[in-house]
Each structure stands twice: as C-alpha cells, then as structure tokens.
C-alpha cells in the first residue's frame with residue numbers, strides 16, 4: 001500500500017502538485033491518468049523519491065519514506081525512454097540491482113535468466129541496448145526493475161515511445177505479468193484507452209489535483225465532473241449537458257422522441273438537429289449533427305439503427321439521451 | 337548543395353594537400369632527419385644523461401598533472417552541466433582562460449605570484465622552491481592543460497543526461513556506486529580524449545615552462561626544453577631532431593595505449 005498525503009510541489013512559482021492525497025492498495029494496478037502537464041510524472045517521481053516534495057508525506061507499506069533517497073524505498077522504476085545502461089549488456093543491465101546488493105554470482109545468474117525468459121528476451125543476454133528494438137529495451141528495463149523484488153513498481157509512460165501495435169501488446173503483457181506477480185503497480189499514462197485496458201483503479205489528475213479515483217467502470221459511468229467524463233471517452237454536449245455519443249438516440253418523429261423522453265426525469269430533453277455528416281466506423285456509425293441553437297455534437301449509433309433511419313446529410317432529426325445515460329452538468333471552469 | 341565531380345576532387349586535393357604541407361611534411365622531415373644517420377646514432381643521442389633526465393622529468397610532470405586534471409576536470413564538468421549555482425557563467429569563462437592567455441604570460445604571472453619577491457614569496461624564502469623548481473613547472477603545466485578534460489567531458493555529460501543515473505539509484509545504488517558504475521563508464525571516451533590532449537600538451541608545453549624552469553641540463557630541463565636548448569644553444573641540430581622524435585613517439589604511444597585500454601574495457 002502506498003499512501004501519499006497532502007503532497008505539494010512547486011517548480012518556481014508553478015504549482016505542479018496541489019495537496020494531493022491518494023491511497024494505492026497493495027497488489028493493485030493503478031493508473032495515473034491526465035493530460036500533459038497535469039503532474040502525473042511529478043507525483044510518480046515523488047513516490048519514487050526522484051523528486052523531493054515541498055510538503056506532504058509518502059509511505060510505502062506503512063513505512064514513512066518521505067526523507068529516504070530512491071535507493072532505500074524498495075521501488076522499481078521504469079522510464080519512458082528506457083534509461084538503459086548503454087555500456088552494459090542486457091544481462092548486466094538486469095543484474096545491476098542484484099550486483100549492487102552483492103548477491104552471490106550463481107543466484108544473480110539464475111534470477112537474470114529467469115527474468116529474461118519471463119520478459120521474452122531469452123538469448124539476448126549478451127547484446128547491448130543499442131542492438132535491441134524499443135519494445136525489447138523496455139522489456140529489459142522491466143526485467144531490471146523487477147530483479148530487485150520491489151515492493152512497488154512505478155512506470156512512467158512505459159509504452160509512450162512505442163508504436164501502437166507494440167504498445168497494445170506490451171500492455172496486455174504487463175497486465176498478465178501483474179496477474180502473476182501481484183506487485184503493487186502504478187502506471188502513468190495520458191492515454192485513457194490504456195488506463196481502461198490495464199488498470200483496476202484509475203486516478204484522474206488535472207492541474208496538479210486529483211479529480212477522481214475509482215475503478216474504470218465507476219469512472220466511466222459515474223464521473224465526478226465533466227473533466228473526468230471528457231477525459232475518459234468521448235462526449236457530446238446536448239442542450240448544456242454532457243452525454244456519451246453512444247447514449248444518444250435519434251428519432252425521425254418528434255412525437256416519438258418526446259413520448260420516450262417523458263419517461264426520463266433527468267434528461268436534457270429533445271433537441272432538433274440537422275445531419276451534417278454520416279461517418280461509418282465499422283460496427284458503429286457516427287452522425288455529426290448541428291442543433292438548431294447552432295451547437296455541434298456527434299451521436300454514435302449502431303449500423304442497424306442507422307440503416308433503419310436511412311439518414312442523409314442535410315436532413316432534420318430529433319435527438320435525446322437514453323434513460324440510463326451518463327449525464328454531467330457542464331461546468332465551463334472545468335472544461336478541458 | 338550539389339557539387340560536381342570536378343569540384344569535389346579539387347576540394348579533396350586541396351584539403352589533403354593542406355594537411356600534407358602543414359602537418360605531414362614537417363613531421364616527416366623530422367623523422368627523416370632523426371633516422372638518417374642510422375638507428376645507433378639516434379639511440380646514442382637520446383640516451384645521454386641530459387636526455388634521460390629530461391625524459392624522466394617530462395614523464396614525472398605528466399604523472400602529476402594528469403591525475404589532478406582528471407579529478408578536477410570531471411568534478412568541474414559535473415558542476416557546469418548539473419549544477420545550478422550562482423557564478424556558473426564565471427566558471428565557464430575561467431575554464432577557457434588558459435586557451436586565451438599566452439603561455440608566456442602564464443609563466444610571468446606565476447613568477448609574480450610565487451617568485452622570491454612575489455605574493456607567496458614567503459614560501460620560497462622558507463626554502464620550498466616553487467619557481468625554477470618542479471612545483472613551478474607543474475603549476476605552469478596544470479594551467480595550460482586545465483581546459484582539456486573539462487571541455488571533452490562536458491558535452492558527453494550533456495548528452496547522457498541523468499536518467500541512467502536515476503535508474504541506478506532506483507535500483508539501489510548510492511551516489512558513489514552510481515558514479516563509478518554508470519557515470520564514469522558513460523563519459524570514458526570524452527575522458528580518454530581529454531587525457532590524451534592533456535598528455536600531449538603537458539609533454540609539449542614550452543612557453544609557460546621555460547619561464548619558470550632554471551633550465552639546467554640534467555636537472556630542470558623537460559624534453560621540450562631539451563629540444564630547444566640543443567637546437568638554439570648547442571647548435572646540435574641532430575640532437576634536437578632526435579629528442580623531438582622521442583617526444584612525438586611518447587605522445588603517439590599514449591594515444592595508442594589509451595585506445596587499446598578502452599577497447600579492452602568495453603569488450604569485457
């Protein structure tokens with residue numbers, strides 16, 4: 001369990017962490033999610049001890065480590081740009097932490113070989129980092145961090161520098177690894193899909209504050225505010241409220257739309273709009289609309305519904321949110 | 337820019353010709369003149385008592401100056417690249433000063449400082465001779481070679497950044513361990529090159545050293561001073577060529593040794 005209490009960090013006059021409190025349960029995989037500059041890396045590096053705090057405390061498994069240097073915090077850290085030791089072979093990289101701890105040679109050799117097998121780098125022992133691909137380097141960095149049996153594993157956008165395919169593969173792999181090893185893991189990312197995909201808890205950061213912490217379903221379905229809602233998935237603004245595009249129903253008949261709407265107490269009502277574009281996205285179809293008020297929004301409907309409606313550009317249509325939709329009042333101050 | 341074949345060949349010939357005339361020919365002439373009368377004459381000329389003593393003195397100065405410059409150079413480069421302190425700009429300028437100041441001026445200022453009538457003259461009067469002794473020559477050599485290690489290591493430090501060191505610290509390494517295992521190996525090429533330049537300059541320094549050396553053959557004559565003395569004072573042209581050849585040989589040997597050492601270490 002990692003507990004951060006009232007963490008504060010200034011860079012000059014800029015406030016990068018603004019009284020951040022967060023608990024990260026043992027064995028969880030928590031994602032720190034937020035836009036660029038929101039303080040994710042700063043928070044992670046403060047947990048690691050790579051960045052000092054101006055105020056607040058960090059405890060790891062009940063031990064107050066606020067004043068401890070990184071080497072005494074029992075952590076493993078993975079950097080976005082790998083931070084591979086360029087002058088060492090893959091084996092020496094992975095063995096580094098154990099060599100520092102002066103473990104017996106045989107034990108080191110066995111552990112390194114085991115780890116390299118787990119990360120799929122068996123047979124690469126004698127290569128140098130320059131002779132590896134980005135994905136392989138990052139797996140080496142992971143093995144290196146895991147070699148010292150850290151109490152917590154901290155990853156700062158570990159897949160950020162990799163191409164999309166490798167990135168999805170590696171994060172699936174990280175998830176499976178976590179299911180096997182169960183080390184408390186904190187993953188920084190600005191990619192909501194990545195957070196939803198691998199994490200069992202997500203903390204959303206904005207301007208150095210934590211907006212909401214919870215499991216992915218809660219955050220997606222019951223966002224605390226429109227920042228969280230907007231950051232976890234796409235949103236449409238419908239009559240001053242935010243809804244998910246796939247929660248919008250389109251009806252040709254205004255009366256039918258109204259009739260359905262009557263059953264919904266807290267919905268934005270029926271909006272009359274003009275179809276601007278119909279974009280097929282495979283299984284779903286995105287309909288770009290412009291309300292009579294001039295406001296633009298998009299609805300996402302199934303292929304079948306789209307076929308039944310037979311929408312054409314320039315036509316008028318009636319839109320409303322479904323009854324079970326996620327709705328958040330729009331607060332311009334929190335807009336992204 | 338597209339360059340025609342004719343132009344390209346002309347440029348190449350010019351560049352090579354320039355190097356040849358200005359560097360290769362003078363060195364070639366010295367080598368040729370040194371070995372012309374035969375190897376035995378050459379060896380006889382470089383094994384006179386004065387020559388052997390000069391060689392020893394030069395090597396001794398190198399042996400004192402290089403470790404000092406390595407330690408100071410690495411520490412200074414670290415401070416310049418990593419440090420955020422007032423006066424960093426000033427330090428930058430001071431490090432370059434030896435490049436800007438003529439070696440003769442260095443010699444003169446050393447005499448003014450350490451000579452019998454200088455600021456620190458009391459040390460000399462107390463019996464510890466700085467000027468016209470080994471300490472003076474070492475000081476002069478340190479002054480003129482000071483920038484090499486700093487300036488070679490600095491860009492490498494910039495390039496490697498601090499991430500590898502941070503990674504090492506998260507893996508349990510303290511500052512010393514991080515320095516020895518991560519930083520030093522990462523800057524070793526720059527350091528090697530800085531040392532080679534320092535050695536070459538320390539062996540070859542003339543202007544600053546001649547000012548603070550008493551120049552007695554067999555006592556306070558470095559190899560470079562010997563070349564000068566043989567040529568100018570003794571009109572022993574051949575002896576000057578032979579000593580100069582020895583000087584070049586040592587510098588080349590150092591270069592070769594450092595390269596080999598480094599290759600061996602990175603092969604490990």
Ligand SMILES: Nc1ncnc2c1ncn2[C@@H]1O[C@H](COP(=O)(O)OP(=O)(O)OP(=O)(O)O)[C@@H](O)[C@H]1O
Pocket residue numbers: 011012014016034035036037038039040041042043190
């Ligand atoms: N060393 C520093 N000096 C000054 N300001 C800094 C420093 N490091 C970070 N900042 C500032 O602090 C804020 C938070 O930075 P941080 O690196 O934590 O953001 P982040 O959420 O990780 O963003 P990204 O997704 O772009 O990595 C940013 O506005 C950044 O400009």
Ligand SMILES: [Mg+2]
Pocket residue numbers: 040041042156157
């Ligand atoms: Mg970051």
